[in-house]
């Protein structure tokens with residue numbers, strides 16, 4: 331069976347990963363690769379409804395319920411979007427995936443990280459990214475980029491976002507083969523150059 335690649339883009343709110351993921355998709359297409367861009371939460375269908383709940387529901391949401399909603403969305407996205415595209419030989423770029431749950435619900439909200447890892451595995455059926463890029467940005471710069479119109483997650487406060495950033499750096503240390511960190515304080519062009527190198531490395535392996 332033809333097999334593509336599964337790449338995830340991660341980082342705190344305001345790190346610029348969505349801009350980079352779109353630039354990379356364009357770069358790959360220009361170089362003759364078939365790609366698919368998706369995101370979590372909420373790529374298609376039911377996932378879009380879950381995204382609305384997660385980002386804009388204004389009542390109480392327990393951290394555990396929040397975790398399960400992200401995981402529910404993920405299981406749909408893996409089954410209906412990511413897995414079929416990788417099997418068709420595409421390079422799938424996913425804007426946030428399992429590491430977001432560990433960084434935000436684990437390190438940020440304080441849910442048990444080992445249990446979250448098991449739940450991630452249940453949600454994905456064990457499918458793992460071939461490469462994950464964490465865009466690391468200082469929390470102060472990230473908050474400026476996010477601006478004043480914040481969704482439910484972005485409104486969680488600076489201390490929460492500092493924990494998320496540290497969480498990502500910790501996760502990256504634990505899995506250095508899969509996870510690469512890019513300094514996202516730099517300009518869009520510089521970050522793009524660093525990101526492109528990581529992609530080229532894995533494609534030419």
Ligand code: TYD
Nearest residue numbers: 343344370371400426427430431434483484
């Ligand atoms: P989104 O608007 O997609 O933000 P971004 O452009 O920064 O990716 O909102 C997704 C929000 O959900 C973001 O604040 C991170 C958060 N999130 C989690 O807390 N856990 C998760 O598992 C995922 C996938 C996202």
